[in-house]
Amino acid sequence: MSNTSRQRTPLVLAAGVALIVLLLAGAAGQQAWSRQTQLTARFEQCMDQAPFKQSLKTAQPEHQLQPEDLQRHFDQFNEMFETTGLPPVWDGHQLVAWTTFHRVSIQVAKACHQQLNIQRPQRQLRGTYAKSVWDPDSAVWRDSESLSTTLRPSN
Template identity: 50%
Template sequence: MDKTKEPVGHLSSIIGIGLLLVGLVVFGVVEQKAWSHQTELTKNFEACMESAPFKKSLLVPRPEAVLTAEELQNHFDAFDQMLKETGLPPIWDGKALIPWKDYHKNSIEFARDCHLQLGIDQPQQQLKGTYSKTVWDPNSQIWQQAD
C-alpha cells in the first residue's frame, strides 16, 4: 500500500511544479506585453513632446548675442530679480525672460495635450523613465497646488 501512495505523491508534485512553471510563463508573457506597451507609449509621448514650442526656445540666440549693452544690463538685473523672487532661474525665450515655473507650466499644458492624443490617463503608471515622474503629470498634486 505504501508503494501506491509514493508514485501518487510524486505525480502530484510533478503536476504542481508543472502548473507553477506554466503560471510563471503566462505571467512573464503578460508582463512582457505590458512592458512593450509602456515602452511604445513612452516613445510616442516623447515624439509628441519633441514638437512642443518650448523645444524651439533652445535654438534661440543667447541674450548677449541680440541685446545691446544697456539692454543686457537690464536683462541681468531682471534675471537677478526673478531669481530672488522665485528661487529659480528664469528662462530666456529669445525675446524675454520667463519665470521658470511659467515656462514649465506651459510644457505641462503641452504634455496634457499629448496625453489626450495618446489616450494616457495615468502617466505615472503608463509611461517609463523621466516622463513617469509626478512633475510631468498634469494631474499631480504639484500642479494642482500651483493653480
C-alpha cells in the first residue's frame, strides 16, 4: 500500500462513520417526529370534549337572542370585559368570562394528558397544543387570578 492510500484510509473511515451516525440520527429524529404527530392527533381527538369545540356545534346566538335581550347581553358583556380585561365568550347558551371558559378547556386538556400519559406536553405535542397556555401545569394556570389581574386594563 502506498503512503497516500494509508493517509486516506482514516479519512474514508471517519467519513463512513460520520455518514452512519448522521443516518441513525435522522432515523431517530423521524421516529420521534412521527410519535409526536400521532400523539398530537390522539390528543386533538380527546380535546373534542372541550367547551371551545362544543360551542361551535351549538346554534348561532342570533337565532337564540331576542331584540329585547340585546341591552342586557351588552351590559353583561361590558361588565365581564371591564372586570377581566378580556371579552367574554359565547358558549352557545350564554356569555362566559374568557378565563372561566378557557379554564374548563384546560381541565379537559389535563384529563386528556392523563389519559394519553403525557407528562411534558410542550415537548411531546406539536402545533398549538404544545404551547404553554395549553399546559395545565404551566405558570399561566398555577395562579388562577394571575391571568385576570395582569390583563385587567389600567385606569
